[in-house]
Amino acid sequence: MSNQHIFNNDEVYIEELRKSFSNFSNIQIRNLIPEENCKKIYSFIETNEDDIIKKYESDKRSLVLDRINGQAFIKYFDKPLDLNFSLFNIFLNSKIFNLAKFLIGEDIFLARFELHSRCEFGTQIPPHQDNAYFGLNGAKSLTFYISLNKQFHNQGGLRYYKIPIGETKKHIASDQPGFSLTVEGSRYKNHEIFNPNYEAGDCTIHHSTSIHFADEVPKNSKRVLVVRLAFHSIKDYVKPDHKKWYEMMVQNNRNKLK
Numbered sequence: 624m625s626n627q628h629i630f631n632n633d634e635v636y637i638e639e640l641r642k643s644f645s646n647f648s649n650i651q652i653r654n655l656i657p658e659e660n661c662k663k664i665y666s667f668i669e670t671n672e673d674d675i676i677k678k679y680e681s682d683k684r685s686l687v688l689d690r691i692n693g694q695a696f697i698k699y700f701d702k703p704l705d706l707n708f709s710l711f712n713i714f715l716n717s718k719i720f721n722l723a724k725f726l727i728g729e730d731i732f733l734a735r736f737e738l739h740s741r742c743e744f745g746t747q748i749p750p751h752q753d754n755a756y757f758g759l760n761g762a763k764s765l766t767f768y769i770s771l772n773k774q775f776h777n778q779g780g781l782r783y784y785k786i787p788i789g790e791t792k793k794h795i796a797s798d799q800p801g802f803s804l805t806v807e808g809s810r811y812k813n814h815e816i817f818n819p820n821y822e823a824g825d826c827t828i829h830h831s832t833s834i835h836f837a838d839e840v841p842k843n844s845k846r847v848l849v850v851r852l853a854f855h856s857i858k859d860y861v862k863p864d865h866k867k868w869y870e871m872m873v874q875n876n877r878n879k880l881k
């Protein structure tokens with residue numbers, strides 16, 4: 624059994640990495656994207672944030688905002704490529720696509736390309752598996768979570784249970800805003816936790832059955848921006864009853880927040 628959890632960017636496509644991914648359902652890769660590109664994107668977002676919000680404000684599915692002291696900040700945005708293709712296309716490189724294919728073991732396609740932000744006072748992310756959101760029959764999917772600046776697990780950064788790739792567990796509605804689902808029960812809590820810290824350009828890759836979560840972001844923490852890419856196997860498909868179930872969970876989550 625492989626115990627290595629953190630790899631360098633010249634160590635990809637190796638069997639050790641695939642074994643760790645299978646054992647833990649997540650791994651970390653250092654320096655996947657050059658720091659200077661991350662800095663450029665971070666400063667582009669902060670400089671142009673008000674204009675971006677104005678441009679996409681009416682598109683409620685694509686843009687979700689955080690409001691802190693009366694000011695609006697991007698929390699989630701799924702049109703970075705539409706916004707500035709020549710800036711964000713650094714993530715559309717063959718190393719990332721080949722690595723996704725290597726870890727899934729099948730041909731893949733890019734299913735989601737998103738910008739996420741964690742500001743001070745950001746609420747908890749409840750423990751969940753991404754496939755509860757995706758609803759894929761075979762859960763053949765993974766996510767690259769690439770931090771554009773430093774991120775710390777003890778300041779609201781993403782944390783992972785070390786559980787092997789496996790089944791999609793039953794989820795119920797959560798009581799947190801922005802993340803409507805959480806794993807039912809607490810048996811997974813017996814597993815150890817991987818607590819990554821990130822430099823700009825470091826990335827974690829998690830399988831869609833990885834269980835991950837984050838604590839509330841403490842006051843005075845520097846805002847973290849993340850680019851998040853999800854790849855699905857071209858052979859997998861969304862279960863026919865998923866949409867209806869998911870809409871019901873979103874409604875239950877809203878009821879809990881009232």
Ligand SMILES: O=C(O)CCC(=O)C(=O)O
Pocket residue numbers: 739740741748753766768781835849851
């Ligand atoms: O940081 C976020 O907004 C989401 C993190 C997460 O749960 C994920 O990437 O699956």
